[in-house]
Amino acid sequence: MLRCTHFLVKSRLAVASVYRRLTSRWRRMPDFIIIGAQKAGTSSLYFYLSQHPSIRVSAIKEIHYYNYYTLRGKGLGWYKSFFPLSLFSRHQLTGEASPYYLFDETVPPRIKKDLRDVKLIALLRDPIDRAYSAYSMNKRREDRRDFPTFEEAIANDDMSSEQSSLYLYRGRYADHIKHWLRHFNRDQFLFIKSEEFFQDPKQSLDEVYEFLGVEKIYPHNTQAQEVGRYTNLSADTRKRVAAYFKQPNDDLVAILGNRYRW
Secondary structure: OHHHHHHHHHHHHHHHHHHHHHOHHHEOOOOEEEEEOOOOOHHHHHHHHOOOOOEEEOOOOOOOOOOOHHHHOOOHHHHHOOOOEHHHOOOOEEEEEOOOHHHOOOHHHHHHHHOOOOEEEEEEOOHHHHHHHHHHHHHHHHOOOOOOOHHHHHHOOOOOOOOOOOOOHHHOHHHHHHHHHOOOOHHHEEEEEHHHHHHOHHHHHHHHHHHHOOOOOOOOOOOOOOOOOOOOOOHHHHHHHHHHHHHHHHHHHHHHOHHHOO
16 A cells, blocks of 8 residues: 555656646746755745745755756756746746755856846854754764764865865855855845744744745744754864854854854
Protein backbone atom coordinates (compact mmCIF):
# COMPACT_ATOMS: atom_id res chain seq x y z
CA MET A 1 0.00 0.00 0.00
CA LEU A 2 2.80 2.42 0.93
CA ARG A 3 4.70 1.57 -2.25
CA CYS A 4 1.57 2.23 -4.31
CA THR A 5 0.97 5.57 -2.59
CA HIS A 6 4.58 6.60 -3.16
CA PHE A 7 4.27 5.71 -6.86
CA LEU A 8 1.07 7.77 -7.20
CA VAL A 9 2.68 10.79 -5.53
CA LYS A 10 5.72 10.59 -7.80
CA SER A 11 3.48 10.22 -10.84
CA ARG A 12 1.43 13.26 -9.93
CA LEU A 13 4.56 15.32 -9.37
CA ALA A 14 5.95 14.22 -12.73
CA VAL A 15 2.70 15.12 -14.52
CA ALA A 16 2.62 18.52 -12.77
CA SER A 17 6.21 19.18 -13.82
CA VAL A 18 5.48 18.34 -17.46
CA TYR A 19 2.38 20.56 -17.42
CA ARG A 20 4.36 23.47 -15.98
CA ARG A 21 7.04 23.08 -18.65
CA LEU A 22 4.49 22.94 -21.49
CA THR A 23 2.81 26.12 -20.24
CA SER A 24 5.97 28.01 -19.24
CA ARG A 25 5.63 30.63 -21.98
CA TRP A 26 2.45 31.87 -20.30
CA ARG A 27 3.96 31.95 -16.83
CA ARG A 28 5.33 34.81 -14.76
CA MET A 29 8.81 35.87 -13.82
CA PRO A 30 9.30 36.60 -10.10
CA ASP A 31 8.50 39.99 -8.57
CA PHE A 32 10.73 39.25 -5.60
CA ILE A 33 13.50 36.86 -4.61
CA ILE A 34 14.61 35.87 -1.11
CA ILE A 35 18.37 35.70 -1.75
CA GLY A 36 19.54 34.39 1.63
CA ALA A 37 21.20 33.93 3.90
CA GLN A 38 21.37 30.18 4.34
CA LYS A 39 20.22 29.09 7.85
CA ALA A 40 18.82 32.55 8.54
CA GLY A 41 15.06 31.90 8.34
CA THR A 42 14.41 31.80 4.60
CA SER A 43 12.28 28.64 4.83
CA SER A 44 10.02 30.22 7.43
CA LEU A 45 9.63 33.47 5.48
CA TYR A 46 8.84 31.58 2.28
CA PHE A 47 6.25 29.50 4.18
CA TYR A 48 4.62 32.58 5.70
CA LEU A 49 4.44 34.41 2.37
CA SER A 50 2.91 31.33 0.74
CA GLN A 51 -0.14 31.89 2.95
CA HIS A 52 -0.79 35.46 1.80
CA PRO A 53 -3.74 35.81 -0.61
CA SER A 54 -1.89 38.36 -2.76
CA ILE A 55 1.23 36.23 -3.16
CA ARG A 56 1.80 33.06 -5.18
CA VAL A 57 5.20 31.61 -4.38
CA SER A 58 7.17 29.34 -6.71
CA ALA A 59 6.26 25.67 -7.00
CA ILE A 60 9.36 24.75 -5.01
CA LYS A 61 11.25 26.95 -2.58
CA GLU A 62 14.84 26.68 -3.82
CA ILE A 63 15.02 26.73 -7.61
CA HIS A 64 18.75 27.66 -7.74
CA TYR A 65 18.43 28.71 -11.36
CA TYR A 66 20.83 31.64 -11.25
CA ASN A 67 23.61 29.87 -9.36
CA TYR A 68 23.33 26.31 -10.65
CA TYR A 69 20.88 25.39 -13.38
CA THR A 70 21.63 28.28 -15.70
CA LEU A 71 25.14 26.81 -15.96
CA ARG A 72 23.70 23.43 -16.89
CA GLY A 73 21.78 24.51 -19.94
CA LYS A 74 18.44 25.31 -18.34
CA GLY A 75 16.83 28.35 -19.92
CA LEU A 76 14.24 30.92 -18.86
CA GLY A 77 11.45 28.62 -20.02
CA TRP A 78 12.55 26.06 -17.44
CA TYR A 79 12.81 28.77 -14.77
CA LYS A 80 9.39 30.24 -15.54
CA SER A 81 7.79 26.79 -15.23
CA PHE A 82 8.02 27.11 -11.44
CA PHE A 83 5.87 30.25 -11.33
CA PRO A 84 2.11 30.76 -11.72
CA LEU A 85 0.29 31.29 -14.98
CA SER A 86 -0.12 34.98 -15.79
CA LEU A 87 -3.84 34.57 -16.55
CA PHE A 88 -4.62 33.33 -13.04
CA SER A 89 -2.22 35.53 -11.05
CA ARG A 90 -2.43 38.95 -12.67
CA HIS A 91 -3.36 40.60 -9.36
CA GLN A 92 -0.82 38.69 -7.29
CA LEU A 93 2.90 38.82 -6.70
CA THR A 94 5.15 35.83 -7.13
CA GLY A 95 8.64 35.01 -5.93
CA GLU A 96 11.14 32.35 -4.92
CA ALA A 97 13.78 31.76 -2.25
CA SER A 98 17.25 30.44 -3.08
CA PRO A 99 19.45 31.20 -0.05
CA TYR A 100 22.73 30.49 -1.82
CA TYR A 101 22.24 33.48 -4.13
CA LEU A 102 23.56 35.94 -1.55
CA PHE A 103 27.03 34.39 -1.44
CA ASP A 104 27.60 33.81 -5.16
CA GLU A 105 29.11 36.78 -6.97
CA THR A 106 28.07 35.41 -10.36
CA VAL A 107 24.37 35.63 -9.47
CA PRO A 108 23.62 39.40 -9.31
CA PRO A 109 24.55 40.21 -12.94
CA ARG A 110 22.55 37.20 -14.16
CA ILE A 111 19.48 38.29 -12.25
CA LYS A 112 19.95 41.91 -13.35
CA LYS A 113 19.92 40.80 -17.00
CA ASP A 114 16.52 39.12 -16.64
CA LEU A 115 14.90 40.99 -13.73
CA ARG A 116 16.04 44.59 -13.67
CA ASP A 117 13.32 45.76 -11.27
CA VAL A 118 13.06 42.70 -9.01
CA LYS A 119 12.78 43.21 -5.25
CA LEU A 120 15.39 41.41 -3.14
CA ILE A 121 14.99 40.21 0.45
CA ALA A 122 17.93 39.13 2.61
CA LEU A 123 17.75 37.75 6.13
CA LEU A 124 20.98 38.22 8.07
CA ARG A 125 21.73 36.10 11.14
CA ASP A 126 24.57 36.42 13.61
CA PRO A 127 27.34 34.97 11.40
CA ILE A 128 28.66 32.77 14.21
CA ASP A 129 25.27 31.16 14.78
CA ARG A 130 24.68 30.93 11.04
CA ALA A 131 28.00 29.13 10.50
CA TYR A 132 27.43 26.67 13.34
CA SER A 133 23.85 26.00 12.24
CA ALA A 134 25.02 25.27 8.67
CA TYR A 135 27.74 22.98 9.99
CA SER A 136 25.25 21.14 12.23
CA MET A 137 22.86 20.67 9.31
CA ASN A 138 25.62 19.18 7.18
CA LYS A 139 26.67 16.91 10.03
CA ARG A 140 23.12 15.58 10.39
CA ARG A 141 22.89 14.93 6.67
CA GLU A 142 26.23 13.14 6.47
CA ASP A 143 25.60 11.10 9.63
CA ARG A 144 29.07 9.54 9.81
CA ARG A 145 31.46 9.03 12.69
CA ASP A 146 34.46 10.65 11.03
CA PHE A 147 32.63 13.91 10.28
CA PRO A 148 35.00 16.76 11.29
CA THR A 149 34.34 18.88 14.34
CA PHE A 150 33.25 22.46 13.80
CA GLU A 151 36.72 23.62 14.78
CA GLU A 152 38.27 21.30 12.19
CA ALA A 153 35.76 22.36 9.55
CA ILE A 154 36.56 26.06 9.86
CA ALA A 155 40.31 25.62 10.25
CA ASN A 156 40.81 25.87 6.48
CA ASP A 157 37.79 27.98 5.67
CA ASP A 158 39.28 29.65 2.63
CA MET A 159 37.04 31.03 -0.12
CA SER A 160 39.67 30.12 -2.70
CA SER A 161 39.50 26.41 -1.95
CA GLU A 162 36.87 24.22 -3.62
CA GLN A 163 37.15 21.85 -0.66
CA SER A 164 36.41 24.60 1.83
CA SER A 165 33.26 24.46 3.92
CA LEU A 166 32.86 28.23 3.50
CA TYR A 167 31.05 28.39 6.83
CA LEU A 168 32.84 31.59 7.78
CA TYR A 169 33.09 33.14 4.35
CA ARG A 170 29.33 33.01 3.90
CA GLY A 171 28.92 35.15 7.01
CA ARG A 172 30.99 38.01 5.60
CA TYR A 173 27.76 39.76 4.67
CA ALA A 174 29.26 43.15 3.87
CA ASP A 175 31.45 41.67 1.14
CA HIS A 176 28.46 39.98 -0.49
CA ILE A 177 26.11 42.96 -0.15
CA LYS A 178 28.66 45.33 -1.68
CA HIS A 179 28.75 43.13 -4.74
CA TRP A 180 24.96 43.08 -5.02
CA LEU A 181 24.85 46.87 -4.68
CA ARG A 182 27.03 47.19 -7.76
CA HIS A 183 24.16 45.76 -9.79
CA PHE A 184 20.97 46.87 -8.01
CA ASN A 185 19.74 50.05 -6.36
CA ARG A 186 19.62 50.16 -2.57
CA ASP A 187 15.85 50.67 -2.56
CA GLN A 188 15.42 47.27 -4.24
CA PHE A 189 16.64 45.54 -1.06
CA LEU A 190 14.99 44.70 2.22
CA PHE A 191 17.34 43.48 4.93
CA ILE A 192 15.89 41.67 7.94
CA LYS A 193 17.72 40.77 11.12
CA SER A 194 17.04 37.07 11.67
CA GLU A 195 17.01 37.28 15.46
CA GLU A 196 14.19 39.84 15.28
CA PHE A 197 12.36 37.67 12.76
CA PHE A 198 12.67 34.58 14.97
CA GLN A 199 11.46 36.48 18.05
CA ASP A 200 8.57 38.37 16.46
CA PRO A 201 7.67 37.12 12.96
CA LYS A 202 4.71 39.48 12.61
CA GLN A 203 6.79 42.59 13.15
CA SER A 204 9.24 41.49 10.46
CA LEU A 205 6.36 40.55 8.18
CA ASP A 206 5.09 44.13 8.51
CA GLU A 207 8.36 45.24 6.92
CA VAL A 208 8.08 42.63 4.20
CA TYR A 209 4.46 43.47 3.39
CA GLU A 210 5.26 47.18 3.18
CA PHE A 211 8.28 46.47 1.00
CA LEU A 212 6.24 44.30 -1.38
CA GLY A 213 3.24 46.63 -1.31
CA VAL A 214 0.66 44.10 -0.11
CA GLU A 215 -1.95 44.26 2.63
CA LYS A 216 -0.96 43.21 6.14
CA ILE A 217 -2.66 39.82 6.27
CA TYR A 218 -0.77 37.55 8.64
CA PRO A 219 -0.32 33.80 8.11
CA HIS A 220 -2.59 31.49 10.07
CA ASN A 221 0.36 29.18 10.69
CA THR A 222 3.52 30.84 12.02
CA GLN A 223 5.33 27.65 12.99
CA ALA A 224 9.05 28.02 12.27
CA GLN A 225 10.33 25.82 9.44
CA GLU A 226 13.52 23.75 9.17
CA VAL A 227 14.52 24.34 12.78
CA GLY A 228 17.75 22.55 13.67
CA ARG A 229 18.64 20.97 16.99
CA TYR A 230 22.28 20.91 18.06
CA THR A 231 24.56 21.27 21.05
CA ASN A 232 25.85 24.67 22.12
CA LEU A 233 29.04 26.03 20.64
CA SER A 234 31.85 26.17 23.19
CA ALA A 235 32.62 29.58 24.67
CA ASP A 236 36.25 29.38 23.57
CA THR A 237 35.36 28.61 19.95
CA ARG A 238 32.72 31.34 19.90
CA LYS A 239 35.29 33.83 21.17
CA ARG A 240 37.80 32.89 18.47
CA VAL A 241 35.19 33.03 15.69
CA ALA A 242 33.91 36.37 17.00
CA ALA A 243 37.41 37.77 16.57
CA TYR A 244 37.36 36.60 12.95
CA PHE A 245 34.06 38.36 12.30
CA LYS A 246 34.89 41.64 14.07
CA GLN A 247 36.00 43.53 10.97
CA PRO A 248 33.38 42.03 8.62
CA ASN A 249 30.68 42.93 11.14
CA ASP A 250 32.02 46.47 11.46
CA ASP A 251 31.89 46.72 7.68
CA LEU A 252 28.28 45.56 7.72
CA VAL A 253 27.34 48.17 10.32
CA ALA A 254 28.88 50.83 8.08
CA ILE A 255 26.48 49.76 5.33
CA LEU A 256 23.28 48.92 7.22
CA GLY A 257 23.64 50.62 10.62
CA ASN A 258 23.93 49.54 14.26
CA ARG A 259 20.87 47.31 14.02
CA TYR A 260 23.21 44.69 12.59
CA ARG A 261 25.86 44.82 15.27
CA TRP A 262 25.98 41.38 16.90
